[in-house]
Amino acid sequence: MRFTDTLPIPSAEALAHSEQLKAIIGQEIQAQGGQISFHHFMQMALYEPGLGYYVAGLHKIGATGDFVTAPEISALFSQCIAHQCAQILSELPNSSILELGAGSGRMAAEILLGLEQQECLPEHYFILDLSPDLQTRQWTTINQYAPHLLHKVQWLTSLPTEPLRGVMLGNEVLDAMPVELFTVNKQGIVSVQVSVADDQFAFTDGQTKAAEYIQTLLPTDLALPYTSEFNPALAAWIHSLAEHLETGAILLIDYGYERSDYYHPERSQGTLLCHYQHRVHNHPLIYPGLQDLTASVDFTAVAEAGVDAGLQLAGYTTQAAFLAGCGLEDLFLAALNQQPQASYQLAQQIRTLSLPSEMGERFKVIALTKEFTTPLLGFRLGDRQHRL
Ligand SMILES: C[S@@+](CC[C@H](N)C(=O)[O-])C[C@H]1O[C@@H](n2cnc3c(N)ncnc32)[C@H](O)[C@@H]1O
Structure with missing residues (x-):
């Protein structure tokens, strides 16, 4: 870039x-x-029906678009998120995932494959996006990478009527608001x-x-x-997610800062x-x-809105620490074993996801939970809640 x-x-x-x-x-x-x-x-400019950046039929995300996001850079990113989801889903019977702003659908496909491997598939994998145009692209991607799991995916046009038990996820959604x-x-x-x-x-x-x-x-x-x-x-959005969450976690990943750094x-x-x-x-x-x-995300505002909506702030850390906590190193070694010829590309992906000069420090992960008290995997190697 x-x-x-x-x-x-x-x-x-x-x-x-x-x-x-x-x-x-x-x-x-x-x-x-x-x-x-x-x-x-x-x-x-972004959401005007039929014409806005995110709702018109342009190819925005990926090598041929305008920017690249972590799920497009490496499957290892989504596999780490799958580990975090598995920890939550395994404690909550009949639970589901809701992904907000699913982009090309790459993260959805990889998470489903990761959860299948861990024998922890969700009841449903819901996708809610403001862009109806992206729905077709998401279907095509999931059909390409995980066709046998397509039946798990349901597209929504608004938050589910039945409160969700499980995980609500959003990668780079807040910065697009x-x-x-x-x-x-x-x-x-x-x-x-x-x-x-x-x-x-x-x-x-x-x-x-x-x-x-x-x-x-x-x-x-x-x-x-x-x-x-x-x-x-922001606050109204977090409140509505909280209202639609029965029990589980909201996990948001994005570039941003704590307030004192944001308004430095x-x-x-x-x-x-x-x-x-x-x-x-x-x-x-x-x-x-x-x-x-x-625009970058004021993570203090996210935490404040969550707590105000009755959620618990369960973790806040850098992307590098979160991915490491979710087992990035083991996933990297497993990928190397499977594709030794791709060692350079895999090492490059790890660098992009984790180095402080790349995405490692600029991107943060925040978790807000409801009636879920088990410490989350992704924050075990460092939690920066005190900085918010
Ligand atoms: C920067 S893209 C990120 C896409 C994908 N998560 C990724 O990482 O590649 C932001 C996406 O969030 C969606 N979005 C923005 N506001 C949203 C909202 N309130 N609810 C659901 N999706 C939203 C946009 O339509 C767009 O698809």
Whole structure:
């Protein structure tokens, strides 16, 4: 992934798609009196029906897309998650897994295969994604890697009506949720809005109703101006997961920080980033519908929302420590035994997943549990709850 200011030129077809979405967002801005919140803009850019980045038929995830996620990098990642799931499922009879935002379906396929090997298959493997387009891709992937387990998979359009006993899982889902942008300047806290100027989207200042909440996030020694963001839907989302969990664990994996690090005085430009064809840049208003917009996760906010929803904070650690706790080394050795010719690729995968300079430290794992008190495997080699 390269950080750059020069981007590949989209094809004529892609540009036409983006222009269509741009026109719809422009109409919305006009209907709202000339500006909309950045949150509203990001919601439309990513999820506008038929046109948004995640719901239109572009190939986003993987080598030919815009970014690569851990399940696409290595099956070992999902096999570790399968170990964690097995520990929970084996204690809860008739339990299931619900995967949120399942992307290409690669993690679902590998988890099912891993659980089959451990003779611990779930009753159901539910998938809930905001993108109906990805459902077909998920079906195809699972049919390719684990066709005999396809009958376990059920696609949902909303959280299950029957409360779930088992595991709710999400890899890189939180970072794909729209955020509210704000700037602290000498006048106080202003909301970053999106308007139209010279036929282009532009940032403008607006009022925020969340100033009091934002104040609680920030340290007092900020050099101004200071721009950052927060996810206004996070607490409600965690609450609804908690309501739909009868017993078991919610496991969320994503890039992000504890609050003191997230809103660090030196992080004065926030964490919002754009991904377009394996380039990372910071121009969120261009190419709506063609590029991914993403912000890091405030894991303190996740923990607070969970505890507020009656869940227990059962663990928080780095991806490297979590995978090691779930048996990454043994899984690596088993894979080496099976495919000695792939030793270089496997070693490379381990490095990408675990090195601090790669995904190892930037990605974190948090677990929130309900009526499940057994210490979780993934946190046995280190738990950073105290930092939240
Ligand atoms: C960055 S992709 C990650 C996909 C996959 N988990 C992976 O690791 O490759 C984020 C996914 O989360 C989905 N998503 C975003 N918000 C969601 C929500 N509230 N519920 C379920 N899925 C959501 C998006 O549609 C998208 O498929």
